[in-house]
Amino acid sequence: MSVGVIGSGAFGTALAVSLAGNGQVSMWARSAEQASATQRDRQNSARLPGVTLPDQLAVTSDIEEVAAHETLLLAVPMQQLRGVLTEYAAQLAPRTLVACCKGIELSTGVGPVVVMSQVLPQTRTALLTGPSFAHDIARGLPTALTLACAGADPGRSLQHELTTTNLRLYRTQDVIGAELGGALKNVVAIACGAVIGAGLGDSARAALMTRGYAEMQRMALALGAQPETLAGLSGFGDLTLTCTSEQSRNYRLGLSLGRGERFDPSVTVEGAATAHAVAAKADDMALDMPITRAVVGMLDGKLTLTDAMAELLARPLKEE
Numbered sequence: 347m348s349v350g351v352i353g354s355g356a357f358g359t360a361l362a363v364s365l366a367g368n369g370q371v372s373m374w375a376r377s378a379e380q381a382s383a384t385q386r387d388r389q390n391s392a393r394l395p396g397v398t399l400p401d402q403l404a405v406t407s408d409i410e411e412v413a414a415h416e417t418l419l420l421a422v423p424m425q426q427l428r429g430v431l432t433e434y435a436a437q438l439a440p441r442t443l444v445a446c447c448k449g450i451e452l453s454t455g456v457g458p459v460v461v462m463s464q465v466l467p468q469t470r471t472a473l474l475t476g477p478s479f480a481h482d483i484a485r486g487l488p489t490a491l492t493l494a495c496a497g498a499d500p501g502r503s504l505q506h507e508l509t510t511t512n513l514r515l516y517r518t519q520d521v522i523g524a525e526l527g528g529a530l531k532n533v534v535a536i537a538c539g540a541v542i543g544a545g546l547g548d549s550a551r552a553a554l555m556t557r558g559y560a561e562m563q564r565m566a567l568a569l570g571a572q573p574e575t576l577a578g579l580s581g582f583g584d585l586t587l588t589c590t591s592e593q594s595r596n597y598r599l600g601l602s603l604g605r606g607e608r609f610d611p612s613v614t615v616e617g618a619a620t621a622h623a624v625a626a627k628a629d630d631m632a633l634d635m636p637i638t639r640a641v642v643g644m645l646d647g648k649l650t651l652t653d654a655m656a657e658l659l660a661r662p663l664k665e666e
Contacts (some may be wrong), residue, residue, distance in 0.1 A: 349507065350415035352430065354380065354405065355614075356393045356480035357446065358421030363484045364400040364510045365419075373405050374412040377379065397484040413437035417444065417507060419474065420458075424449030424529075427458055427624040430466040440482045444493075444504065448528035449616040450582075450623040455549050455630075456524035459494070464600075472520060474577035475528040479588035479594070482513065492512040492580040494524035514541055516579060522577030524564040528584055532596045532617030533624060534558030534590040536641050539600020544651050548603075558637050563572040565633055603644050604649075604651055618645055636661060 349532045351362040354375035354463075362373040375381040379454040384390050385405040388398055402507065406412060418438060422430050429440060445458035457459060462471045475490035483489065493515045495501030497526070501517040518524060531553070537558060538551045562585070563576050580619045588594040591600070596617035602609040611616075628635040636658055643649030649657075 348416040349419065350374065351419045351421055352409075352412060352414035353421035353446075354384065354390060354393065355418075356420060356425075357478075359390045359394045359397070359399075360480035360482075360484040361419055361446065361449065362403050363397060363400060364383070364486075364513055366400040367510050368507075368567050369618060370402050370404070372412045372415060373403060373407055375405060375407050378407040381405050387488070393450075394480060394484055397481075399534075408439050409434050415441070417442045418503065419444045419446050419508075420462075421446040423447060424458060424616050425452060425619050426453070428461050428465060428539020429639060431462060435466060439466050439469055440501070442472070442504070442509070444472045444474050445614065446474050448475055448532060449620040450529045450627070451624045452619045455623050455627045457522075457529060459521050459525055461482055470500055471491035472501065473520070473524050473528075474508065474515075475524050477583045477601070478513075479591070481593065488510050488512045488514070490516060490579055491581075492524050492527075492575075493517045494521045494580070495519065508586070511642075518578070518580075520572045520575040521568055523566055523571030524580040526569065526571055527562065527576050527578075527581030530562040530624065531558075531581065531585040531588050532615075533621045533638050533641055534562065534585060535594055536600040536615075536617050536621065536645075537637050538589040539594075539597040539602075540604035540641075540651050540654075541600075541642060543601035546655070548585065551589065554637065555585065558589075559585060561635050561637055563629065565631070565635065568631060568633060577582060616665055617641075621645060 351358050352374040362371050459471050459473050472495040472641045478489050489655050505515045505517045541550045562640045598606045599609050600617045625642045640654035
């Protein structure tokens with residue numbers, strides 16, 4: 347196994363910790379100071395406190411050192427992915443790149459695999475997604491993830507390479523479905539957080555999750571995804587997790603909207619940018635996405651939760 351992780355946030359660190367159980371892993375941090383402190387202290391105290399890094403995990407700010415590995419996991423925020431790929435194109439181009447971010451690029455309306463293919467068209471690409479919280483993975487708790495790769499043979503090879511004692515990987519060739527499942531569920535999670543934050547109850551959340559899942563399918567199928575992908579780990583599985591736990595930053599943002607509280611602007615919330623990108627794409631495709639539009643309205647301060655719920659409840663009655 348030869349795996350490197352680009353990105354030293356909570357999720358990148360957690361993946362590196364899990365993969366280190368298979369052999370030597372390198373993790374890249376942009377900040378030389380952070381890399382040095384993490385390597386010395388054997389803990390990423392800023393992003394993943396309380397987790398001791400295994401000896402098989404080396405932390406560095408030297409991109410050449412990490413790019414020496416054959417397979418590179420890109421655990422950087424969706425809106426920063428293109429910039430990282432462009433800046434380090436020479437080092438990353440010869441490798442197999444696996445995106446580990448979930449979202450849609452605000453400026454282009456495309457997902458992470460498309461971004462990788464646009465910047466580095468000759469590079470082998472894949473996507474790792476599904477129900478996964480960093481602290482759970484780093485503590486060795488089990489979960490199952492989707493590995494999406496356009497080719498059957500490289501997908502099978504990556505599946506064996508990236509499976510660990512606590513990460514069970516299922517592969518699919520439906521990259522579009524896996525991308526959209528991971529991105530769209532974040533928007534629904536913001537809406538569900540707002541509902542709970544406002545005290546509207548678990549029944550309202552369950553209804554919103556269900557109708558949000560219908561929106562996810564509506565857009566994904568229109569873009570060529572397979573319905574079984576959305577029903578799997580990268581869609582329904584991740585939706586269930588993200589809409590029900592305060593470990594989700596998207597859900598926590600929704601809670602703050604529902605409570606009328608200020609949310610820490612330094613916390614990266616992929617669903618905020620994705621909601622705007624999805625709303626714009628829905629307009630272009632003439633798709634009905636009322637929950638997404640409500641989330642955008644609340645994020646932009648144009649709708650209160652009361653207004654958003656009133657609009658959703660006043661929609662014409664129809665068959666399910």
